[in-house]
Each structure stands twice: as C-alpha cells, then as structure tokens.
Amino acid sequence: MSGAAPSGPTRAGFIALLGAPNAGKSTLLNRLAGAKLSIVSPKPQTTRLRVLAIVMRGNAQLLFIDTPGIFRPRRRLDRAMVHAAWSGAGDADIAVLLVDARKGMSEAVGAILEKLRPRTAPTWLALNKIDLVQPSELLPLAAALNAALPFAETFMLSATTGDGVARLLERAAEAVPEGPFLYPPEDLTDLPDRLLAAEIVRERIYAQTREEVPYGTTVETEKWEERRDGSVAIHAVVYAARPGQKAILVGRQGARIKAIGAAARTELEQLLERRVHLFLRVVLRERWDEERERLAALGLEDPG
C-alpha cells in the first residue's frame, strides 16, 4: 500500500481487461498486482477463468479482472471461456480493451470492437507490447481503433517492461466510483490456493508441451494436505483428451510429467512461501472439455 494515509471518500470498482488471445492481459494483471496471480504463456488461449487482482491505490480499491481471450469458440469449454470474458466486461465499471500493438487491427480485434459498440459504461483502449514496435506506429493505430470505436481513454504501455502502467493505475484510481471497499484491502486476490496450484501446473504444461496438448489438457487439485512440518502435499490430476496427448504428457518412463511437476513445485514453493510436495497423475478423459463438472472445477459457468 502507498505511504500517505488516504484522504477523502473511498472508491472501489471493477476494471476488466479484455482482448484477443495473447494480447498480454494476464501479464498486465500480474504487473498491476505486483504479484503472479494469473498464468502466462506465449501460446494463445492460456487463461480459462476470471482472475481478480485487488490493487490498493491511495483511497481507491481497484479490482482488476483478467479474462480469457475472446475468439470464435467451438468446444463447450471455449464457449464457457468466452462467456466468462464477456460477463467479466459486463459486470465491470470500466472495460479496458488490450490490443497487441504489433498485431494491430486484426480480425479478432474487429469482432471484439463490434461487440463492445452497444456498451454504455466507459471503455478504454490500451495498446500493449509497445516495446516491440516503432513509436511512430502507435498514433496511427490508436487513431484507427478510435475511429472504429471512440474510447474514453487511450493508453500505450508495455506489460512486460512496465512502461505506461503507472498512468493506467492513476487514471483507474480517479475513475472508479465512490463507495466502500468491496474486498479486504490486505488481500491480493480471491483465487483459492487449490485453483492456483492447478493453474501453475497448467502453465508448466503450456511451457513444456506443444501443438494440441495444452488445449487437450485440464488440471484439478484433488487433495490438499497440510503436514505437521509446515509443508503441504498437493495431489493434482491432469486430464488428457486423447491417448496420444496422455502419452506425451507422461513421457518416456514418466520423464515429462516428472519435469512438469518439478517446475511447478519450484514455482508453488515461491508463491506459497512453504515447502510443497506435488503429486501429479495423468488420466485419459475424452471429452472432458464438454463436461459441466470440469468447467465448474475451473469456476466456469456452463454457457449452455
């Protein structure tokens, strides 16, 4: 929290980060929170659930929502992800459309602009990844996007370097409505540790496997066991949609799942600040991505 005692009335509001897959929403959420809350990967469609970051800024409580990237859904899982993204935006006081400045005005961004058009609550634009483009490209892109949909504010930032992020925080703190804090100010998120653990394993799967494997996989924490020595034993199941995906995840003599587990455990020990024993088992479960129960485990609603 910032040093000076807050003066004046308190403010609080939801700010949803919205955009095409891979725009950098989760990287930005983590940067805003100053903590790793949401998983990141170079592959699109990484985030599947809404992740909340509670950021205190003077007398304002900023509730940033990371959402799944918006794309044309096929599976029930995809539909639930896109539904979660739009309902995140619908509930928010401010929606921030994040656009990858290097990709510019893509078909995916065009489709999102169309759906944002009827929105009456404030919508902001943030050009992200400005570290990857020539500065001279930014103004024309901002102008083109604002011509397609007039945004109340436009930001240019890099979630990776942090450039421009302070200004977004500042403006958000001024713009959220007056009102009481909605979450305990000392909390960072409402994400349960069990879900965080499953997400960290999923992130390592994104990092260590290719092609369809990450998309055919989901992870659930089955058992969370507090041990008397202060450590925790986490048992998680990895569901694979195809026998071939299961074989890749397990690897030769279990080498792949062992490496995934080792990397996830190291990361979890840092995040949870305690010793972690992590037990992973890989299970074939065809069509898990059509099962309501699997979506519910991710905190997703069935979109029907």
Ligand SMILES: Nc1nc2c(ncn2[C@@H]2O[C@H](COP(=O)(O)OP(=O)(O)OP(=O)(O)O)[C@@H](O)[C@H]2O)c(=O)[nH]1
């Ligand atoms: N150079 C650069 N890379 C970035 C920036 N922001 C994000 N990235 C990278 O872009 C990739 C995607 O980032 P994510 O944060 O996972 O993107 P996302 O929008 O959450 O993606 P989905 O969850 O799939 O919708 C990762 O490789 C990030 O490291 C940025 O400002 N600059």
Ligand SMILES: [Mg+2]
């Ligand atoms: Mg994401």
